[in-house]
Amino acid sequence: MKIIKFGGSSVANPTNIKKVFEILHQRSKEGEVAVVFSAFGGVTEVLLKSAEKAKLGDKSYVEDIKLLEDKHFEVVKSMIPVKLQSPVLTYIKLRFNELEDLFHGIFLIKECSARTLDYVGSFGERLSAYILSELLRLEGFPAIYLDAREVVRTNDRFGNAKVDFSITNDLIQDFFHQNPGLKVITGFIASTAKGETTTLGRSGSDYTAAIFASALQATSLEIWTDVSGVMTSDPRMVYTAFTIPQLSYAEAMELSHFGAKVIFPATMQPAMKKGIPIYIKNTFEPENEGTLINNDAPNGKIIKGISSMSGISLLNVEGAGLIEVVGVSRRVFGALADAGVNVILISQASSEHSICVAIRTTEAGLAKEAIEREFIYEIRNGEMDPVAVVSEMAVVAAVGENMKHNPGASGRMFQALGRNNVNVFAIAQGSSELNISAVVSQADLQKALNALHEAFFLSDNKVLHLFLVGVGLIGKALIKMIANQREKLQRENDLDIQIHGIANSRFMAFHEDGFDLKNCPAPEDAPEAEAMDLEKFLHQMELMNFSNTVFVDCTASQDVADAYERILEAKVAIVTPNKKANSSSLEKYRQLKKLAYKRGVKFLYETNVAAGLPVINTLQDLMLSGDKVIRIEAVLSGSMNYIFSEFEKGLPFSEVVRQAKDKGYTEPDPRDDLSGMDVGRKILILGREAEQELHFEDISIQSMVPEDCVETKDVEEFFEKLKSHDKDFEAILEEAKSKGEKMRFMATLENGKAKVGLNSLDSSHPFYQLKGSDNMILFTTERYHDFPMIIRGPGAGADVTAAGVFADVIRLGNFSR
Ligand SMILES: NC(=O)c1ccc[n+]([C@@H]2O[C@H](COP(=O)([O-])OP(=O)(O)OC[C@H]3O[C@@H](n4cnc5c(N)ncnc54)[C@H](O)[C@@H]3O)[C@@H](O)[C@H]2O)c1
Numbered sequence: 001m002k003i004i005k006f007g008g009s010s011v012a013n014p015t016n017i018k019k020v021f022e023i024l025h026q027r028s029k030e031g032e033v034a035v036v037f038s039a040f041g042g043v044t045e046v047l048l049k050s051a052e053k054a055k056l057g058d059k060s061y062v063e064d065i066k067l068l069e070d071k072h073f074e075v076v077k078s079m080i081p082v083k084l085q086s087p088v089l090t091y092i093k094l095r096f097n098e099l100e101d102l103f104h105g106i107f108l109i110k111e112c113s114a115r116t117l118d119y120v121g122s123f124g125e126r127l128s129a130y131i132l133s134e135l136l137r138l139e140g141f142p143a144i145y146l147d148a149r150e151v152v153r154t155n156d157r158f159g160n161a162k163v164d165f166s167i168t169n170d171l172i173q174d175f176f177h178q179n180p181g182l183k184v185i186t187g188f189i190a191s192t193a194k195g196e197t198t199t200l201g202r203s204g205s206d207y208t209a210a211i212f213a214s215a216l217q218a219t220s221l222e223i224w225t226d227v228s229g230v231m232t233s234d235p236r237m238v239y240t241a242f243t244i245p246q247l248s249y250a251e252a253m254e255l256s257h258f259g260a261k262v263i264f265p266a267t268m269q270p271a272m273k274k275g276i277p278i279y280i281k282n283t284f285e286p287e288n289e290g291t292l293i294n295n296d297a298p299n300g301k302i303i304k305g306i307s308s309m310s311g312i313s314l315l316n317v318e319g320a321g322l323i324e325v326v327g328v329s330r331r332v333f334g335a336l337a338d339a340g341v342n343v344i345l346i347s348q349a350s351s352e353h354s355i356c357v358a359i360r361t362t363e364a365g366l367a368k369e370a371i372e373r374e375f376i377y378e379i380r381n382g383e384m385d386p387v388a389v390v391s392e393m394a395v396v397a398a399v400g401e402n403m404k405h406n407p408g409a410s411g412r413m414f415q416a417l418g419r420n421n422v423n424v425f426a427i428a429q430g431s432s433e434l435n436i437s438a439v440v441s442q443a444d445l446q447k448a449l450n451a452l453h454e455a456f457f458l459s460d461n462k463v464l465h466l467f468l469v470g471v472g473l474i475g476k477a478l479i480k481m482i483a484n485q486r487e488k489l490q491r492e493n494d495l496d497i498q499i500h501g502i503a504n505s506r507f508m509a510f511h512e513d514g515f516d517l518k519n520c521p522a523p524e525d526a527p528e529a530e531a532m533d534l535e536k537f538l539h540q541m542e543l544m545n546f547s548n549t550v551f552v553d554c555t556a557s558q559d560v561a562d563a564y565e566r567i568l569e570a571k572v573a574i575v576t577p578n579k580k581a582n583s584s585s586l587e588k589y590r591q592l593k594k595l596a597y598k599r600g601v602k603f604l605y606e607t608n609v610a611a612g613l614p615v616i617n618t619l620q621d622l623m624l625s626g627d628k629v630i631r632i633e634a635v636l637s638g639s640m641n642y643i644f645s646e647f648e649k650g651l652p653f654s655e656v657v658r659q660a661k662d663k664g665y666t667e668p669d670p671r672d673d674l675s676g677m678d679v680g681r682k683i684l685i686l687g688r689e690a691e692q693e694l695h696f697e698d699i700s701i702q703s704m705v706p707e708d709c710v711e712t713k714d715v716e717e718f719f720e721k722l723k724s725h726d727k728d729f730e731a732i733l734e735e736a737k738s739k740g741e742k743m744r745f746m747a748t749l750e751n752g753k754a755k756v757g758l759n760s761l762d763s764s765h766p767f768y769q770l771k772g773s774d775n776m777i778l779f780t781t782e783r784y785h786d787f788p789m790i791i792r793g794p795g796a797g798a799d800v801t802a803a804g805v806f807a808d809v810i811r812l813g814n815f816s817r
């Protein structure tokens, strides 16, 4: 015998009911079944609300009841042939006549006792199970309607009656013995020995099913609902949540206690006691395996699920007067119990200095008052502080039997929370080691759940959540590269990269699940694109509050760089080719590094100098290993090297500058390159990385921008004006040529002094050979003393730069989790 229970959503309308029949056809082929039904979706709520209305003298209950009647009529009219409808419609009509009288009575005497309410509530199941039994007969099942009030005996605690199992079991067994056929049973309702109608409380229909399963020693109990079993976490908050295939009873209890409201623990009790396996299945996705709850749930993962609870407040009872005083906790919890406050989590450290309890925020005022009343004298005497209440809290809990005697679960949990900047306000774990609970702020809940979910379930796959500002040349190339490499990274590096925010200077857009990177839209073309506003962008990033969030700045904007402090402060990592932050004041540069360290996040900027060439990382390694930089000589501008090496071939200077821009080597504004500013910033950054106290003012820079080109209204006008100087540049070129030399735009740093400018070099100089967008950096250090360390290669361009940014992002993957 198998007991199968369908919830309200499974029988909410004819379409769904047909799905239920398919399932029953299939199941009854496998052996004997009995079926328990809830009321049609939403019916019980309306009944109870209408009773309340009638009690308050609100006549609109009449229409509510009429609508309910129609709803039931409609099912019959659309599913039963006209000729056969009459007896069923009569049955429904009679029930609604009864209901009308009942409600009229409530309306007149303005009173509705718990007893009456149970009677009102019984109509939903009585109607649904009766109609469904008739429908099932038409479907060819030997269906027998069973009003559970005939066999389920309870005490008279109306609203939440206690079952008398010894009588109930006998009655059920007798009924089944004497009535062969498919029993179609009303969930939720029962009766007292005197024949009064009672109900079984929350999730009462599940309970009914478990009672029958237990009485009949069923081989299994199936609960059919509208979700595919118990999930690893709340799927509305954790998009990667998945169905847990198997749970022990204890785990199911722990999980359902919090967020996962698929089953209500008490309802499992009768089935659990007999060791009857419970399946949670989805009527709308019957092929999904769902969740099996039984005694021998295999323990693969350390935990089974992560549940959560919102709307929590923390109460802190604290004071010197508590230490080593016996009975304080009895008084705290006694006061809470007397006030009817349900305690959700308790934590007391061994210093005994404070007791902390988590309760529902709706009860916080009541609780504070109750405790302060109890300790009125202690508080007055200063032995205890007034009760502190912190609201807007949530509880997250990791649940699983495998945590038992298995060190590391709590380590992983708190590491994941800490790394993602989730502050933990209180912690509780009992010695059953089945559940570790932490109280976090409500604002951090989603991030906490995702961080934990990733840490425990996707530990084989770290996810970086990117927010990319500056979808220009570099930004676009970066997106393309990530799209192309994503699968390989997932497969071979256990790393996934998602982009949730994109922006250029005009527009920004967000995507909760991450943009489709293979077809990533420009910010202005994305659905729900809005005007770019950095403040709003950051706010949205903070709201989405992902674990392992990375801010990628591919602009050359000072404003964006100015936001780094705030971003790091929020424990969000930064990757950027933008030099503006590191080349601003020395204090700012140091402050950012300090902040990143303090907050435990990375600030990576390899592409600040020489694009993807490993210059910054190399220099940092030299410094960390104790080397000292004596001199740096470098060609640090891809565009300037391109310009002066191509210029030799005979094209006009202005033309070559335009080519450099078209090839994507220059800064967004090429004057930044020609003026030496860009190189100045780079040598400044290298100097600072070499631990020198370098200020921008310390650098002498030779600008190559003719004076009348400095103040042009835009880049186009600049190019126009530059043409008139082509002759001057040719003269410089001729002079170098005449000496057999080449022009290189260089930077040098020695003795705390940096110089940037154009040099004419003969063939003995290593820079003489440079071509195209090449950069070359010579580090003379204490260790690399006689011969410098040399790094050389293309130092500008979309691909080599985006690749460097990408490498920094991947590097973050190694630090994250
Ligand atoms: N091009 C290269 O070879 C190279 C090499 C190394 C480093 N970089 C650096 O990379 C960065 C980007 O260079 P690019 O060549 O891609 O420039 P780009 O002009 O093609 O792109 C810059 C993007 O940033 C956007 N932007 C500018 N200000 C913004 C703001 N305040 N808010 C939002 N978006 C803003 C622009 O709309 C544009 O989409 C620069 O910092 C540059 O120095 C470039």
Ligand SMILES: N[C@@H](CCO)C(=O)O
Pocket (backbone or CB within 6 Å): 607, 608, 609, 610, 611, 636, 637, 638, 639, 640, 665, 666, 667, 673, 678, 795, 796, 797
């Ligand atoms: N515009 C720079 C590239 C960014 O660093 C260059 O030409 O080297």
Ligand code: NA
Pocket (backbone or CB within 6 Å): 606, 607, 608, 609, 610, 611, 612, 613, 614, 615, 616, 804
């Ligand atoms: Na670099």
